[in-house]
Amino acid sequence: MAHKAKNHSSPSSPEPASLQVEDVSANSNGPKTAEILIDDDQDDLFAEATEEVSLDSPEREPILSDGPSPAITPVTPTALISNRIEPKVIGVPSMFERSLDEVEEEAGGDLFDINISVSDPEKVGDGMNAYMAYKVTTKTSLTIFNQSEFSVKRRFSDFLGLHSKLASKYMHIGYIVPPAPEKSIVGMTKVKVGKEDLSSTEFVEKRRSALERYLMRTVKHPTLIQDPDVIQFLESSELPRAVSTQALSGAGILRMVNKAADAVNKMTIKMNESDAWFEEKQQQFENLDQQLRKLHASVEALVCHRKELSVNTASFARSAAMLGNSEDHTALSRALSQLAEVEEKIDQLHQEQAYADFYLFSELLGDYVRLITAVKGVFDQRMKTWSKWQDAQVMLQKKREAEAKLHLANKPDKLQQAKDEIKEEIEEWEGKVQQGERDFEQISKTIRKEVGRFEKERVKDFKVVIIKYLESLVHTQQQLIKYWEAFLPEAKAIA
Amino acid sequence: MLKEGKLFFEIYLHFSLLVDLNNDASLLIDIPDALCERDKVKFTVHTKTTLGTFQKPEFSVSRQHEDFIWLHDTLVETEEYAGLIIPPAPPKPDFESPREKMHKLGEGEASMTKEEYAKMKQELEAEYLAVFKKTVQVHEIFLQRLSSHPVFSKDRNFQIFLEYDQDLSVRRKNAKEMFGGFFKNMVKTADEVLISGTKEVDEFFDQEKTFLLDYFSKIKDATSKAEKMTRSHKNVADDYIHVSATLNTILYIPLSIPLSRHLEKLADLFEKLRKVEGRVASDQELKLTELLRYYMRDIQAAKDLLYRRARALADYENANKALDKARLKSKDVAQAQQHQQQCLQKFDTLSESGKKELTSFKGRRVLAFRKNLIEMAELEIKHAKSNMALLQGCVELLKSN
Numbered sequence: 001m002a003h004k005a006k007n008h009s010s011p012s013s014p015e016p017a018s019l020q021v022e023d024v025s026a027n028s029n030g031p032k033t034a035e036i037l038i039d040d041d042q043d044d045l046f047a048e049a050t051e052e053v054s055l056d057s058p059e060r061e062p063i064l065s066d067g068p069s070p071a072i073t074p075v076t077p078t079a080l081i082s083n084r085i086e087p088k089v090i091g092v093p094s095m096f097e098r099s100l101d102e103v104e105e106e107a108g109g110d111l112f113d114i115n116i117s118v119s120d121p122e123k124v125g126d127g128m129n130a131y132m133a134y135k136v137t138t139k140t141s142l143t144i145f146n147q148s149e150f151s152v153k154r155r156f157s158d159f160l161g162l163h164s165k166l167a168s169k170y171m172h173i174g175y176i177v178p179p180a181p182e183k184s185i186v187g188m189t190k191v192k193v194g195k196e197d198l199s200s201t202e203f204v205e206k207r208r209s210a211l212e213r214y215l216m217r218t219v220k221h222p223t224l225i226q227d228p229d230v231i232q233f234l235e236s237s238e239l240p241r242a243v244s245t246q247a248l249s250g251a252g253i254l255r256m257v258n259k260a261a262d263a264v265n266k267m268t269i270k271m272n273e274s275d276a277w278f279e280e281k282q283q284q285f286e287n288l289d290q291q292l293r294k295l296h297a298s299v300e301a302l303v304c305h306r307k308e309l310s311v312n313t314a315s316f317a318r319s320a321a322m323l324g325n326s327e328d329h330t331a332l333s334r335a336l337s338q339l340a341e342v343e344e345k346i347d348q349l350h351q352e353q354a355y356a357d358f359y360l361f362s363e364l365l366g367d368y369v370r371l372i373t374a375v376k377g378v379f380d381q382r383m384k385t386w387s388k389w390q391d392a393q394v395m396l397q398k399k400r401e402a403e404a405k406l407h408l409a410n411k412p413d414k415l416q417q418a419k420d421e422i423k424e425e426i427e428e429w430e431g432k433v434q435q436g437e438r439d440f441e442q443i444s445k446t447i448r449k450e451v452g453r454f455e456k457e458r459v460k461d462f463k464v465v466i467i468k469y470l471e472s473l474v475h476t477q478q479q480l481i482k483y484w485e486a487f488l489p490e491a492k493a494i495a
Numbered sequence: 496m497l498k499e500g501k502l503f504f505e506i507y508l509h510f511s512l513l514v515d516l517n518n519d520a521s522l523l524i525d526i527p528d529a530l531c532e533r534d535k536v537k538f539t540v541h542t543k544t545t546l547g548t549f550q551k552p553e554f555s556v557s558r559q560h561e562d563f564i565w566l567h568d569t570l571v572e573t574e575e576y577a578g579l580i581i582p583p584a585p586p587k588p589d590f591e592s593p594r595e596k597m598h599k600l601g602e603g604e605a606s607m608t609k610e611e612y613a614k615m616k617q618e619l620e621a622e623y624l625a626v627f628k629k630t631v632q633v634h635e636i637f638l639q640r641l642s643s644h645p646v647f648s649k650d651r652n653f654q655i656f657l658e659y660d661q662d663l664s665v666r667r668k669n670a671k672e673m674f675g676g677f678f679k680n681m682v683k684t685a686d687e688v689l690i691s692g693t694k695e696v697d698e699f700f701d702q703e704k705t706f707l708l709d710y711f712s713k714i715k716d717a718t719s720k721a722e723k724m725t726r727s728h729k730n731v732a733d734d735y736i737h738v739s740a741t742l743n744t745i746l747y748i749p750l751s752i753p754l755s756r757h758l759e760k761l762a763d764l765f766e767k768l769r770k771v772e773g774r775v776a777s778d779q780e781l782k783l784t785e786l787l788r789y790y791m792r793d794i795q796a797a798k799d800l801l802y803r804r805a806r807a808l809a810d811y812e813n814a815n816k817a818l819d820k821a822r823l824k825s826k827d828v829a830q831a832q833q834h835q836q837q838c839l840q841k842f843d844t845l846s847e848s849g850k851k852e853l854t855s856f857k858g859r860r861v862l863a864f865r866k867n868l869i870e871m872a873e874l875e876i877k878h879a880k881s882n883m884a885l886l887q888g889c890v891e892l893l894k895s896n
Contacts, residue, residue, distance in 0.1 A: 280749075287748045295741040302734040309727035316720040323713040328706050329861050335868060459754045466761060467893050474886045480879040484872045491868040494861060 114140035114219050116234070118212040121204050123191070124155075130192045131155045132204060134211060138234045144226060145235060156183075158239055159211055165229045166218070171374075172381050173439075174446035176454055177224070178217035179370040181210035209359055213367060220457065271383050275444070281451060282379050289372045296365040303357045310350035317343035331494045338490040342483050349476050356472035364465045368458070375454065378447055385443050389436030396429040521545045522642045524657070526635040527555075531627060536560060536588045538634055542657045548649075549658060560587055562656065562663045563634055569652045576647075577803040577841075578848030580856055582640040583792035588630040593623040611740030618733065618773065625777065629785070697846065703853055704801055711794045718787040725784050728776035735769030757893060764889040768882060775878045782871035790860055797856055804845050811838040 120135040137151040163180035170177050187203040219225045219234075233239065273279045317340045324336030403422045406415065523543040530537045541555045567584035570576055597619050604612055638657075641647040656663070695701035742762035746755060814835040821831035 284748055284750075288745070288750075291741060291745045291748065295738065295745070298734060298737040298741055302731065302738065305727060305730040305734055309724070309731060312720065312724040312727045316717070316724045319713070319717040319720040323710075323717045326706070326710045326713045328702070328710075329857065332861050332864055335864075339868065455751050455754070459751055459757070462754065463757055463893060466757065467890055470764075470886050470890050470893075474883055474890065477879045477883040477886065481876055481883070484875040484879070488869065488872045488876070491865060491872055494865040494868070 114138065114142055114225070116212065116215045116219060118208050118215065121208055128189075128192055131157075132188075132191060132207075134208060136215065136234065142225070144231060150235060152234065152237055152239075154233070154239065156181075156188075156207070156211070157241070158233065159214065161241075162218075162229060162233045163214075166224060166227065169227070169229075170224070171378060172384075174378055174381060174443040174450060175221075175223060176371070176374050176378050176450045178214060178221070179374050180214055181207060206359075206363075209363065210367075213363070217367075217371075217457075221453075271386050277448070278379070278382070278444070282376075285372055285375055285379070289369065289376065292365060292369050292372065296362065296369055299357065299362045299365055303354055303362055306350055306354040306357055310347050310354060313343055313347035313350055317341075317347060329494075335490050335494050338487055342487045345483050346480065349479050353472065353476045356469060360465055360469040360472065364462070371454075371458075375451070378450065382440070382443050382447055385436070385440050389433065389440050392429060392432040392436045396426065396433050399426045399429050522648055524635070524638045524642050526631050526638075529627070529631050534588075534590075536627075536630060538631065540638065540657060548654060554658065554660075556657065556660055558656070558663065560585070560634070563637060565663065566652060566656045567637075570641075570647065570650065571799070573650075577807065578800070578845040578852070579644075579646060580793070580796045580800050580852045582637055582644075582647075583789075583796045585630070585633040585637045586792075588626075590623065590626055593619055593626055596622070607737075608740050608744055610743065611737060614736050614740065615733070618736070621773075633789075699850060700801070700804070700846070703797075707794060707798050707801065711791070711798060714787055714791045714794060718784065718791050721779075721784040721787055725776055725780045728772065728779060732769045732772035732776055735765045735772060739763075739765035739769065760889055760892050764885060767885050771878050771881050771885070775875070778874045778878070779871065782867045782874065786863065786867045790863070793856070793860070797853060800849055800852065804842070804849055807838070807842040807845050811835070811842045814838040 115138070117137045117139075118134050119137065122133045122135075124131055124133045133153045133155050135151050136154050137149070138145070139149045141148060160180050160183070163177070166177045184203070184207075187200070187207070190197075190200045191204060215234075218230060224230055320336055320343060321340035324333050324340055327333035327336055399422060403419070403426060406418050406422060409415065521544060525541050526538050527541050528539050530539075536559070538558050538560075539555055540558050541553075542549070543553045545552065564584055567581065570581050597616075600612070600615050600619060607615070641650070641653055647653060695704060739762050742758050742765065746758055746762065750758070814831070814837075818828070818831040818835045821828045
């Protein structure tokens with residue numbers, strides 16, 4: 001389906017990108033700090049890449065998204081050059097992002113070489129103050145890191161702390177920040193109290209796996225991986241303890257975002273969506289959210305039933321063994337005992353398959369559901385930005401009206417002072433209106449790019465995991481064939 | 496429908512191999528069709544015979560489940576058959592499970608897509624049909640075991656059952672009044688105690704007693720565990736339906752082309768997988784659960800034989816005591832002696848025929864287990880190979896994109 005993206009009409013004249021880019025760096029501390037890297041590290045991979053990029057390059061657009069070509073405000077090359085010379089004036093993230101994308105595509109993704117593993121969960125401390133420490137190992141050839149292979153110890157609240165920082169820095173300007181795994185009071189309490197049973201082991205494994213996926217998604221984001229908080233998280237041996245992560249948990253942030261979204265909706269801001277792309281995308285994500293939840297529920301049911309099957313098979317195996325013992329015909333007795341052994345092995349198979357069902361398929365879907373919530377959050381941020389812009393316009397209008405009133409009034413002494421004041425205010429609000437528009441354009445641009453990247457990543461992600469899952473199913477069938485083929489002669493031997 | 500036909504054939508094949516059917520041309524019985532009205536199933540019992548004892552060479556009658564039970568009960572109550580294993584009565588037609596599932600499906604209809612609902616309904620209809628076919632077969636097997644038995648085939652009530660062209664319900668009522676199911680109930684409650692209580696002199700029967708009592712409880716347990724296992728398998732197959740249906744719904748959302756392609760393949764795969772898994776479940780049920788269930792009932796019938804023999808032994812021992820008493824009192828000695836002789840003879844006949852029956856029963860049982868275990872293993876291998884082909888095909892397609 002081909003869609004035509006309409007350029008939204010901006011009240012102000014099309015400003016050169018340099019201004020726009022400047023302001024972005026002023027707003028957030030993320031891009032600003034990252035810029036230091038360019039100057040410091042001449043070997044920086046990204047710095048080299050930026051020289052080659054022509055922002056008007058026509059190849060850029062198809063790279064960014066499979067969907068309709070985004071309406072990107074044209075950026076003149078001169079702005080870029082001036083950005084490089086002037087260290088402070090850089091919209092670093094967007095620039096690096098584009099170049100990184102292009103580089104990634106050119107090299108077939110080889111240059112984006114980083115792999116994170118979360119392992120060796122270790123209980124630290126006792127009682128209710130105990131916590132699990134996880135080893136986070138990074139293997140990379142990226143030069144933003146000091147070494148090519150290194151490990152640190154982190155606890156769950158550290159991960160939540162990282163996510164909260166990233167969310168507060170990037171979400172309001174349109175970046176899809178991967179959500180952190182959810183907190184679980186019940187699960188963690190069991191571990192703290194020292195319950196060494198199967199469910200607490202499973203809980204720790206589930207969490208470990210989720211933390212690993214979370215980090216991988218975060219570092220695969222070309223902007224986030226450069227964030228100093230991320231680098232510090234991966235590299236530094238000591239990390240300041242994340243305070244009150246209750247409010248800052250991934251779920252907490254999402255709750256805040258959702259509340260904001262609800263507030264926006266409740267204000268009956270019918271945003272004049274002049275951009276069909278956004279309208280369609282929002283609808284798509286809404287539908288996708290619904291269907292993914294349903295799919296997730298179905299797969300969770302599958303996991304449950306597969307576990308039941310495993311339990312029932314084990315139970316039958318025991319019963320068949322008893323029957324075999326009771327059987328007085330020798331050959332049949334032996335065959336029944338063999339049947340019991342086969343069923344016991346099959347019960348193991350079902351159990352392993354249930355793990356694969358869960359860790360590969362179900363958790364993948366769960367992650368997607370949470371990611372889509374983050375995407376929806378970002379769309380809501382755009383609405384907020386739009387509304388802020390509109391509010392500024394309303395205020396400006398009010399001030400202008402006030403100024404007009406003053407001109408008509410007849411109090412000469414106070415008049416000049418009031419006129420000056422109002423003139424100042426008008427200037428202030430004109431600035432805010434311009435800023436509002438720029439912010440809106442920027443966030444729209446960022447979201448388009450993010451969504452494009454997101455969709456591409458999901459396709460890759462999905463394919464890799466699904467193939468793994470299907471291969472687990474293949475393995476199960478292969479084993480079944482092996483077991484039954486071994487049993488067949490036993491059954492035939494019954495005389 | 497081809498699918499229906501195949502299912503029918505398979506069930507038929509399965510059950511006909513459960514037991515040694517003579518297929519003696521002198522008396523051929525089958526149930527060519529049946530009607531399901533609400534809860535009542537009406538079986539058409541069709542007989543072809545060369546025996547002169549019947550009025551016509553070929554005829555059909557309509558019978559209900561209760562008629563089969565009546566016939567079984569009369570055989571049980573017949574003294575002359577005390578030394579024989581009476582073929583177990585067919586269980587009552589039980590559509591409870593598919594009916595309950597159909598009800599649940601109706602409740603959940605709103606939360607499913609049209610295709611999903613249609614597929615679930617299709618599965619349930621197949622299940623309903625399978626229950627139906629199974630009950631027809633199990634009633635047919637009952638009659639065929641009688642017709643292939645040298646003694647039972649000549650039973651007068653059996654003949655009436657096959658031939659009487661009117662409703663049997665009147666006759667059934669009379670029978671109930673006569674016996675009141677008394678004997679049957681007694682057997683059910685007292686057999687374990689009586690069988691294990693009597694001292695056994697005969698080594699054969701001693702071994703059989705120990706074996707049958709223990710085996711019965713084990714096979715009963717195995718049957719219920721097998722049932723649970725099969726039901727879990729069916730649940731997994733149903734889950735595949737839901738996964739496939741939801742994947743298909745997602746395809747309606749405009750997504751990137753590669754992602755759509757992946758999802759389409761996956762949806763198609765799960766649709767095919769669920770069919771195979773469904774077959775795995777139903778084959779397991781036929782070859783394993785039904786096998787165990789049938790022989791559980793057969794073992795009960797064998798236990799009943801032991802019980803009757805134990806009763807006869809008790810009667811003989813009582814007759815002995817009565818004879819001694821009579822001799823002491825020198826009163827009615829001849830009468831007591833005659834009674835004692837009768838009891839002894841009854842006991843000896845019972846033991847002789849019982850031994851034969853139990854020996855042939857074991858042979859029958861071992862053969863049936865062999866046949867069905869082989870077939871189950873072969874089917875499991877076949878289905879696993881189909882699954883593997885489907886899965887590997889999909890993996891190849893996904894990798895090649």
